[in-house]
Each structure stands twice: as C-alpha cells, then as structure tokens.
Amino acid sequence: MATTRITLEDLPLAALAAVERQTGPVLKTETVSQGFNSEIATRVFTDSGSCFVKGLRSDHKRVWTQRREAEVSPFLRGIAPALLWQVEEAGWVLLGFEDLKGHHADYSPGSPDLPKVADLLRRVSEVACPEVELRQAEQRLAAYAAKPSDLEYFVGRSLLHTDLNDHNVIVDDSAYLVDWAWATRGAAWLDAGYWVVWLMAAGRHEPESAERWARTIPAWSVAPRDGITAFAQATANVWEEIAGDDPDDWTARMLDAARRWATFRKRA
Numbered sequence: 001m002a003t004t005r006i007t008l009e010d011l012p013l014a015a016l017a018a019v020e021r022q023t024g025p026v027l028k029t030e031t032v033s034q035g036f037n038s039e040i041a042t043r044v045f046t047d048s049g050s051c052f053v054k055g056l057r058s059d060h061k062r063v064w065t066q067r068r069e070a071e072v073s074p075f076l077r078g079i080a081p082a083l084l085w086q087v088e089e090a091g092w093v094l095l096g097f098e099d100l101k102g103h104h105a106d107y108s109p110g111s112p113d114l115p116k117v118a119d120l121l122r123r124v125s126e127v128a129c130p131e132v133e134l135r136q137a138e139q140r141l142a143a144y145a146a147k148p149s150d151l152e153y154f155v156g157r158s159l160l161h162t163d164l165n166d167h168n169v170i171v172d173d174s175a176y177l178v179d180w181a182w183a184t185r186g187a188a189w190l191d192a193g194y195w196v197v198w199l200m201a202a203g204r205h206e207p208e209s210a211e212r213w214a215r216t217i218p219a220w221s222v223a224p225r226d227g228i229t230a231f232a233q234a235t236a237n238v239w240e241e242i243a244g245d246d247p248d249d250w251t252a253r254m255l256d257a258a259r260r261w262a263t264f265r266k267r268a
Contacts, residue, residue: 018089055094065181102172107203120175137186144237153227156187189223200257207264
C-alpha cells in the first residue's frame with residue numbers, strides 16, 4: 001500500500017532544522033512523485049549542491065525499512081547512491097543521499113539501458129551480503145510458494161534488492177539501484193527473476209525476451225530450472241494477492257506479466 005507523500009516544508013520545524021544542519025540552508029525543494037515507501041521523498045537544493053532526502057515518521061509501521069536501507073548502504077558503493085547523512089529528530093527518521101543524475105531506466109526491447117541494467121545486476125550479485133539483520137527470501141515467499149519444498153530454491157547468502165521497478169533504476173554512464181528498503185538475503189539469481197517480471201510489465205517484453213536478458217547475468221545460469229519455475233509461480237501468487245478484486249491499471253499490468261511468466265515456465 002502506498003504511503004502518503006508530504007513535502008519537506010511539512011516537517012516539524014525541529015526536523016527541518018536537523019536537515020539544514022546537514023545540508024545548509026535549503027533554497028528549493030522538488031518533491032518526487034514516484035515510489036511508495038517514504039512519506040518524504042524530495043530533492044533538496046542548497047548553495048553547495050543538491051541531495052535526495054527520504055523519510056518516515058518514527059512510529060510508522062515500516063520505519064524499519066529506512067533503518068535497513070541505512071545499514072546496507074555502506075556496502076553498495078558504485079551500485080547505489082551514497083548515504084550522506086541520517087538524522088532522527090522530532091518524530092522523524094530522515095536519510096540524505098547523493099542526488100544521482102540520469103534518467104529512469106527504459107526497459108523496452110532494444111533500449112540502450114538494458115545492457116547497463118544487466119551489468120548492474122551482475123555487480124549486485126557479487127556483493128558480499130553484510131552481517132546485518134535482513135529478512136530471508138524464503139521467509140518473504142513462504143506464503144506464496146506452490147509447495148513448501150519450493151522454498152529451498154530461494155535460500156542463499158546474497159544481498160538482494162527485490163524491487164526492480166524501472167523507477168528504482170537510474171541510468172547515466174552506468175546504472176544504479178535506488179530504494180533498498182526491501183533488502184533481503186537469498187539466492188543470488190533472484191534479482192534477475194524479479195527483473196524478468198518488470199521487463200515484461202514495464203518494457204512489454206515477451207517471456208522469451210525477458211529471460212534472454214536474465215541469462216546475461218551469471219548467477220541466473222546456475223539457477224535450478226525447477227527453482228525458476230517455482231519462483232515464477234510464487235511471484236504470480238504475490239501479485240494475485242496485491243491485485244485483489246479491483247486492481248488499478250499498474251497493478252493489473254504487473255499481475256498479467258507475472259501470470260504470463262508463470263504459464264510460460266510451466267510449458268518450458
């Protein structure tokens with residue numbers, strides 16, 4: 001469920017002052033409309049440059065995602081924007097990140113962004129998972145697997161992003177993954193699997209084309225065939241639950257992509 005977005009200026013004065021102690025006086029802000037995890041998501045401009053600020057109230061039920069993102073950030077050099085500072089003040093948890101230049105990834109067939117995103121996922125799969133408290137992939141998918149034994153395919157020690165939404169990928173000379181709120185520990189090939197569904201939904205790829213891109217990521221090449229099929233079905237079940245009886249257009253597109261991939265895998 002989406003979180004209500006507010007502007008930086010809506011923060012309590014003490015919280016805004018805490019931000020300005022990190023950034024200097026704020027000259028201008030630009031609230032970002034994309035994303036669902038944060039109440040505050042805005043570019044902040046000062047005399048010294050710009051940064052990206054995100055935040056949640058300290059009593060928000062998902063505030064743990066902010067703290068998790070801060071914990072994994074030091075391990076993502078060159079993969080995600082650098083965490084510049086974090087403050088907790090006046091009932092808010094706020095993070096300041098490097099303000100990346102570039103554009104949201106274009107997932108359509110033939111896009112010049114696709115090789116850069118594939119290279120990004122190769123680099124992500126090589127990151128040693130930090131010894132911080134993370135949810136396990138098999139735990140997150142436990143309620144959606146077709147059978148309990150399928151969960152064994154998802155077990156691993158790799159750091160996963162798990163939300164390959166095209167708006168979470170910023171592309172310039174290379175590609176970067178933002179919003180690590182749902183960082184997870186699991187099998188190294190799973191992020192490529194999440195990408196398949198987004199390639200189909202956002203890029204309008206057919207399953208064969210989406211999987212060809214997944215195969216360019218070495219971790220995918222060692223994924224068990226039955227494990228990929230099990231993941232495709234679990235993903236379809238996740239989106240069935242999210243969609244409910246009356247999905248909006250965006251959710252319906254994700255559900256359709258997940259269903260089509262699961263059907264394709266059963267026939268593969």
